Amino acid sequence: MDLIGTFYGIGVGPGDPKLLTVKAIDALKKIDVLIAPKTEKKSDSVALSIAQPYLKPSVEIIYQTFPMVRDFAEEKEIFEANKEEILKILRTGKNVGFATLGDPMFYSTYIYIFKLLEPSGIKIVTIPGVPAFLAIAAQIGRPLAYGNDILTIIPATAELDAIKNSLARADSTVLMKVYKNFPEVVDALKIHGMIDEAVLVSRCGLDDEKIITDVAAYRNERLNYLSTILTRKM
Numbered sequence: 001m002d003l004i005g006t007f008y009g010i011g012v013g014p015g016d017p018k019l020l021t022v023k024a025i026d027a028l029k030k031i032d033v034l035i036a037p038k039t040e041k042k043s044d045s046v047a048l049s050i051a052q053p054y055l056k057p058s059v060e061i062i063y064q065t066f067p068m069v070r071d072f073a074e075e076k077e078i079f080e081a082n083k084e085e086i087l088k089i090l091r092t093g094k095n096v097g098f099a100t101l102g103d104p105m106f107y108s109t110y111i112y113i114f115k116l117l118e119p120s121g122i123k124i125v126t127i128p129g130v131p132a133f134l135a136i137a138a139q140i141g142r143p144l145a146y147g148n149d150i151l152t153i154i155p156a157t158a159e160l161d162a163i164k165n166s167l168a169r170a171d172s173t174v175l176m177k178v179y180k181n182f183p184e185v186v187d188a189l190k191i192h193g194m195i196d197e198a199v200l201v202s203r204c205g206l207d208d209e210k211i212i213t214d215v216a217a218y219r220n221e222r223l224n225y226l227s228t229i230l231t232r233k234m
Contacts, residue, residue, distance in 0.1 A: 003092075003093030004090055004091060004093065004122055004123070005032070005089070005090040005091075005092070005093050005094045005095040005096055005122075006030075006090075006095045006096075006122075006123045006124075006125060007086065007090060007095075007096050007097075007098070007117060007122055007123065007124045007125070008027045008030070008031060008095065008096070008097040008098065008124075008125050008126075008127065009097075009098050009100065009104040009110045009113075009114060009124065009125070009126040009127065010024050010027050010028060010051070010097050010098065010099050010100065010104070010127050010129070011024060011100055011101075011102060011103045011104045011108075011127055011128050011129020011130070012024065012047050012050040012051050012099050012100065012101060012129055013050065013101070013102065013129045013130040013135065013205070014101065014102055014130060014131070014132035014135045014136075014204040014205045014226075015046070015050060015132075015135075015203060015204050015205025015206040015209070015226075016050075016135070016205035016206075017050050017051075017052075017053050017054070019129075019130045019135060019205065020050070020051075020054065020129070021127065021128070021129070021130075023127050024054075024127045024129060025054045027097060027125065027127055028051055028054040028055055028097060028099075029054060029055075029056060030095055030097075031055075031059060031095045031096060031097035032058075032059065032060065032094035032095050032096070033059065033060045033061075033062060033089050033094050033095070033096045033097070034048070034051065034055060034059055034060070034061050034062070034096075034097045034098075034099060035062055035064050035082075035086065035096060035097065035098045035099070036048035036061055036062065036063050036064070036099060037063075037064055037065075037066050037098070037099070037100065037109050037110075038063055038064070038065055038066070039065065039066065039067070045063060045099070046101060046206070046226070047099035047100055047101050048061065048099060050099070050101075051097075051099045062085070062089075064082045064085070065078070066078070066079070066082070066109045066112075079112055079113070079116060080116070082113065083113060083116040083117060086098075086113070086117065087117070087120060087122070090122055098110055098113060100129070101129075101132075101226070102129055102130070102131040102132055103128050103129045103130070103131050104126050104127070104128065104129065105126065105128070106131055107155060107176065107177075110126075114126065132176070132201075132204045132205075132226065132228050133153070133174040133176065133228050133230065135204050135205060136199075136201045136204050136228055136230060137230060139201075139204070140199055140201070140211065140230070142199065142230055144172055144174070144230070145171070145172050149171040149172050149232075150169070150170060150171045150172070151170075151171070151172045151173075151174070152166050152167075152169065152170035152171075152172070152173045152174070153173075153174045153176065154166050154167070154173060154174065154175050154176070155176050155177055156175045156176060156177050156178040156179070156180070156181060156182075156185055156229075157177050157180065160181065160184055160188070163175075163185065163188055164188050164191070164192075167188055167189070167191075167192040167194065168192060170232075170233070171232060171233055172230075172231075172232040172233075173194065173229075173230070173231050173232065174228065174229070174230055175228065175229040175231070176228050177225060177226075177227070177228075178200065178223060178227045178228065178229050179223040179224060179225050179227050182219070182221065182223050182227075183219050183220060185229070186215060186216055186219045187219075189215070189229075189231060190216070192233070193233055193234070194231040194232065194233055195215060195216050195231075196234070197231045197232050197233075197234055198215040198229050198230070198231035199211070199212070199213055199215070199229065199230050199231070200212040200215050200218070200223075200227060200228070200229045201227070201228055201230075202223055202224045202226060202227040202228075203224055203226045203227075204226070204228065206226075215229065
């Protein structure tokens, strides 16, 4: 019977390598191959740069390209090819890690691969990580929710009407992936009385991190994909 390796989904947090959990670091030291996800437009992997200090020298790095889509069915062939490459490595007995920003089960590319690999019967270990919005809240001293607050987490890639409807019901709000429709998001925050309390952080924990407290003044700023807004009604 052939040996089958273990597949690790490893949350590496938002950017600061010191925010990795002990369990994540242990897993990174165990793996023989690391899958480093990247988009079609970029040649590097932010998740890899965060995980790098904890990898053993002999680890093999394999870059896999993942399209930025709302539903993996839109690019099923690419996801299937990535899955088959991972399975092929696991069947040689090697342990494979998949490094993902933030938490693996929270708006992550890992979720698609996890769903594709799960029916194969291989051993999968998913290790949680610190989501960007929690790191941001701690860094800027902003409690996210207390008492009976309702915390609403909104992907800014959603339809604008859905964003507006969610803002109308929220007490405290996290807006993630604020980059494509930033001006419209700013306008929606103004309408719902949440612009003055808004703080935007781009590339949290990375060398080029940017913190914007006057969000309205930057309405026409071009933002990085890794941009998050915390705000609340007063």
